[in-house]
Amino acid sequence: MKEFRTGLVGCGLFGESHLSALQAVPGVAVAAVFDLDVARASSLAAKYQIPMVARSLEELLAAGVDVVHVATPEHCHRGPVIAALQAGKDVLVEKPFATSLEDCAAMTEAAQSSGRALMVGHLLRFDPRYAVLREETAAGRIGRIVAMSAKRGRMRGGFHMYERTHPALCNCVHDIDILLSLDRSPVVRVRGFERKIHSTLNPDWVMGILEFASGAIGRVETNWLLPDAAGVGLDDGLQITGELGSMSLSMQPAGLSVWSEQGYSAPDAGYETRMYGAAHGALLNELLYFYRCLASGQAISAITLQEATNTMRTALALVESARSGRDVELQSWSPVR
Missing domain, CATH: 3.40.50.720 (NAD(P)-binding Rossmann-like Domain)
Incomplete structure (x- = not known):
């Protein structure tokens, strides 16, 4: 190599x-x-x-x-x-x-x-759990997508490290990107909501409703409200409803948990698990793919710049809508394969 x-x-x-x-x-x-x-x-x-x-x-x-x-x-x-x-x-x-x-x-x-x-x-493109749902959807297993709902919950105590950026741009982009990879049609309308529960600079709860040109409806929600003492570092999930069935991914209740004198904890075992002196999981998969493309001269297709731009276009519309209190219609969309 x-x-x-x-x-x-x-x-x-x-x-x-x-x-x-x-x-x-x-x-x-x-x-x-x-x-x-x-x-x-x-x-x-x-x-x-x-x-x-x-x-x-x-x-x-x-x-x-x-x-x-x-x-x-x-x-x-x-x-x-x-x-x-x-x-x-x-x-x-x-x-x-x-x-x-x-x-x-x-x-x-x-x-x-x-x-x-x-x-x-975009890490979730390389998470096997999300990849399975994407492949099953693309294969038509549940027919045409009717609705999708993705959530991302994090501990309240960690927000101070990320409050510099609106959660729609920092956190929701994970789930927006996944929804866009599932339903390949453009987003035509966005409605956003935000609340400052414990924060002062940027909101610590955000939700967005996305209307796709296909007729599908997507929902994304991000919060930094999980109590630190609960020991739950992340509460992520994805539900997809199709005309012929449905699919679901939920990380809580956790399949992996630790009970100790310090309390309960549910360590992440998917995104960047530390093992044998290195981070494994979705992040390693992402880097292996990137360097494999560089070594072979293969074009990067797992996530294109046009797709990443559309994710930002949607996230920015969510922020605009949440702040204005009105729906935002998207006037442009980068072509994707």
Whole structure:
């Protein structure tokens, strides 16, 4: 397999998740990391035995890397992504693609003009549980989709790390992307709702109703309201109703639980499970797919830039609707296969 030298831009929690998962990707060596927080970058470099802590993005790009992972805060993707593409690097950028359609368009144009690969890390595309539902739906097992409902619940105490970004753009995008992958027709109308229960900056409860051109109705809900003491780190699920049947995925009640003197906990065993010194699960599947495409020259088709842009278009409409109190009709849609 071809050898890749990789650089990481953004050493936050999910930046470290990338470093952990990359330990299990054959043929990849992380050559450099960069973060505005030099102490954090240095700490991760020491932990994962990375030889270089770059003092600037330009220094990282000049360090002989072939691939760049961008895991900066959500609104800070455009600059490093475009710089890396223009420097001739292939790029994996964390979801969401951006927080504006202008940034999505600029990065897409940079990828097209540079001829380099750019993939948006929509994790659920690589989760076997969601993949099974998508394949069964595509095979026509339950006929035409009538309705879909997806939820995503997180512990209240974790919201302070993500409150900088509206949950529709940070969390709902997971489920919006999955709904768009299930019903391939455009979203034509969105109605959003939001509430600030314990938060002050951005809402900690969000719901959206999506109307598809096919006639299907989708519902997405995200909250950061799970009590920390309950020991339930995530409460995710998906239900699909078709004209010939239905399908369901629920992560609670958890099939895996720990009961100890510290209380009850339900560890995640699907998204990025730590095992044998590396992160496995959906994140590793995503990275294996990305590097397999790079090594073979295969076009990235599991998640296209057009699909990632449509996800952001829908999420932004949800935010607009929630804030205005009115339905938002989508006037444009990027063509998808």
